[in-house]
Amino acid sequence: MDSQHPPLETLQDIKRIMERSSRFISLSGWSGISAGVCALLGAWAGHSRIASYLQTVRGSSYYRGETATVSDSATALMQDLVIIAAITFITAFISAFLFTWARSRKNGTPLWDPIVQRLAWNTILPMVIGGLVLVRAMQWGYFELVAPGCLIFYGLALVNASKYTLGEIRYLGYGQLILGIINLWAIGGGLYFWAAGFGLLHILYGVIMWWKYERRP
Amino acid sequence: MKNPIENLNKVFDSRIRMGVMSILIVNEEVSFNDLKQMLDVTDGNLASHMVNLEENGFIKVHKGFIGRKTNTTYSITRAGEKAFKDHIEALENMIRGMK
Structure with a gap:
């Protein structure tokens, strides 16, 4: 080992390369905040x-x-x-995407590589399946299941995605799952649970992530 | 007391070989092009390091095709995993020794 590369720096490099090569680390806290604000406006x-x-x-x-x-x-x-609901979803998605896109440009990480593809696939799969189930539920008139269903399938998608991006997103997923399951036994309060999960939890998560990773001291 | 540096693996002195091993230890299978992109190195440079790692028995090469283009992917071997973990441990011990 030459003196140019002290062991601590080498270890930090190894850790950085491991993270960069297996997880998408440019997910921005602002994405969570903006998606949460969109959801609250939509709920309102x-x-x-x-x-x-x-x-x-x-x-x-x-x-x-x-x-x-x-x-x-x-x-x-x-x-x-x-x-x-559709407008809310689209605006939330676009605003979340823009903040993450800006951060990944700043970090110099690509926005479309095998890591992002894996993350996208593992997030989209549970959401598409959930969407299909909910469309069928609505066609059969079970409108009460839409809000808890959204929360539960989204929660599962987040837990699944946590292996491929910043791991803390797992706790956001658990939060959505808990709200969704309580909502199953509190049918009728759907809009409030929906606002709490997609609105407040997103904002809370976004603020914590921003505080942890993006704040300038 | 033993010299802590003797546990460091000479093969991983190179930043590029160290980078390749860091990537392969957390990813099942990675293509040559993805390695090149992640480590930001040239074809020839990376290829010579890959040959070195393969000769040491630390990585396995899988040659395949996507259409007519060759698609070479790499994965880590048991021996490679052990050697790299020992190397990391040796680095950690050096840090502890310095305190």
Whole structure:
């Protein structure tokens, strides 16, 4: 061993190369925060849409036999909620992607290499399967299962992904799983659990990760 | 007392060979091109180090094809894993000895 490479520095190099070659380390805390904010806005939009629907139902001439209007506005409500959810998901994904993209450029790590491919596959697989299950659940009218289902499949995706990126994401996954399972026995509070999981937990996780890895002392 | 440096493996003195082993110990199988990209080295430079590691019995070479292009991948051997872990341990012992 020559004096240019003291053992501590060599060990640090080995650790850095091991991490870089097996995990995607540029996931930004800001991604969590921005996704959480998007989710809270989405939950708020959904909440006000439901409130306006309830007002329509109560104010309508339901008792005079005009049931057609009520079922029309229920269909419209479902459509609007699905649109709100889709917009929320897309904006959350894009904002999360942008922050991570910026960080990976700063770190000089590539955004599309075998490590990222493995991470993407292991995250997307549980989410796509979960999405399929939930679409079928909605087609059969089990709307109550959508919120806990989202939380549970997303939680499983995160736990699965934790092997290929910063390991702490596992705890975010556990949090989503716990909320989703409680929600299964607290059917009806779906929107609140959804806001807590996708909103608050994401923001909490993002702040902790930012504090740990990105903060400038 | 034994000289702590004698436990260091000469093969891993080279930064590139040390880098290759660091990658292969945490990844089952890695292609030549991915190694090249991760370590930021040239073809010829990396190839000579890979031959050296193979001759020492530390890595296994798998030659395959993707279409008509050759696709060479590498994985670590039992002996390689042991040698590299011993090397890391020796480095750690040196640090402890310095304190």
